[in-house]
Amino acid sequence: MKIIVYGVKPDELAYFEAWQKTHDQPLSLHSELLDEKTVAWARGFDGVNCLQTTPYSAAVFAQLAEFGIHFLTIRNVGLDNLDLAAAKQNKIRIANVPAYSPSAIAEFAVTMTLYLLRRLGETRAPLAAGHWNQAASFLGRELGQSTVGVVGAGRIGQAAIRLFAGFGANVLAYDPHPGHPEPRATYVSLKQLLAESDVVDLHVPGIPANDHLIDDAALTLMKQNAVLINTARGNLVDTTALLKHLRAGHLGGAGIDTYEHESPALLRYEQTGKFTDPQWEELAQLPNVLLTPHVAYHTETAVENMVNFSLANLVRFLTKGEAPDEIMIK
Structure with a gap:
């Protein structure tokens, strides 16, 4: 199983590296956000992990589905920037981190x-x-x-x-x-x-x-x-x-x-x-x-939990077909 990670911030790198040492799933880390241009990088991967406040558009979900990717986990709580209708239409399942800190x-x-x-x-x-x-x-x-x-x-x-x-x-x-x-x-x-x-x-x-x-x-x-x-x-x-x-x-x-x-x-x-x-x-x-620049969440505890909990959700999606924090899209 291969996982691509978008929106990686410098303070997250140590936690991604620590996670990688104890897990077999390889991570491809990118600082760029997931959008219509960067989604092409996800070809050949099994799951996507993201953190961003900018939109996850319908075009992004359509492209992920074309690549055969049906699992997206985000490292934060908010869902208002995701086109959930497009995610559902393209059979892409999503999990967030509802309580990182x-x-x-x-x-x-x-x-x-x-x-x-x-x-x-x-x-x-x-x-x-x-x-x-x-x-x-x-x-x-x-x-x-x-x-x-x-x-x-x-x-x-x-x-x-x-x-x-x-x-x-x-x-x-x-x-x-x-x-x-x-x-x-x-x-x-x-x-x-x-x-x-x-x-x-x-x-x-x-x-x-x-x-x-x-x-x-x-x-x-x-x-x-x-x-x-x-x-x-x-x-x-x-x-x-x-x-x-x-x-x-x-x-x-x-x-x-x-x-x-x-x-x-x-x-x-x-x-x-x-x-x-x-x-x-x-x-x-x-x-x-x-x-302030959207940093209320920004503590060592929160960032570590955001990385670990979101990746745990993605591994569960990929291995068990379900995740504890899956969002039920109506």
Whole structure:
């Protein structure tokens, strides 16, 4: 059995190499993403392993099927960038890694929250200019005296609830399918959560039903000076509306790790030097906005689990015809 791996990052290499030493299946590692051009490299392989936020298109699935490849495993959770209908049509089965490290993302959300509540971004420019008194003038807020609304109370959301509650915050939660509710949160409607929270923290999937979940109407409901944190998926937040409320001074700040227009051009900016996105540029200039490059998951624990769990899924697909984390495509 031969496995081709796409989207390999430098920090993943050691884990792929360690896996290879204990397994017989050869790996062909590539830093490039899986797209209409690179899919040709998969000819002659039995399974594909990937990590990317850019689209897995219908054309890619059709080409994989033509090569006789019917198993794809991804090293992350999100499925919103996969054309699942095309995967099903081409009889390609998919597995993800639903719980590589909920704590990694939850901790990052808390980190962003503390940064914004204590207004650290606003101190940087005056301090760099030598204006000590101005830099020391920004009055912060305490997380322990705040109400935090966690939208989405799955594995990651529940980890976030526990951390926020540990700081002494009053935690509200909204989840249309709560499962086993986390006792450290009070479960309320989304409307109530938005209206009462000083911090709104998003942990829901980027499915079409959640597209622009935080739109102009939702932002209008939020408290004056509230903070929005998005470490989930970019499509959850209407960036045009977000900028409107930041410009107006209604929002106190925003932490954006997953950007709505996260395009191949943005991801390849370092290599090409070409990327124009006025909204990204405006957000980057605001001292009460913290932009990060989709790294909330990025810890040693998470990366190791993403590699090992996704490859375990693929080996199970290839040897047993099933995988523990297979996605049931409707």
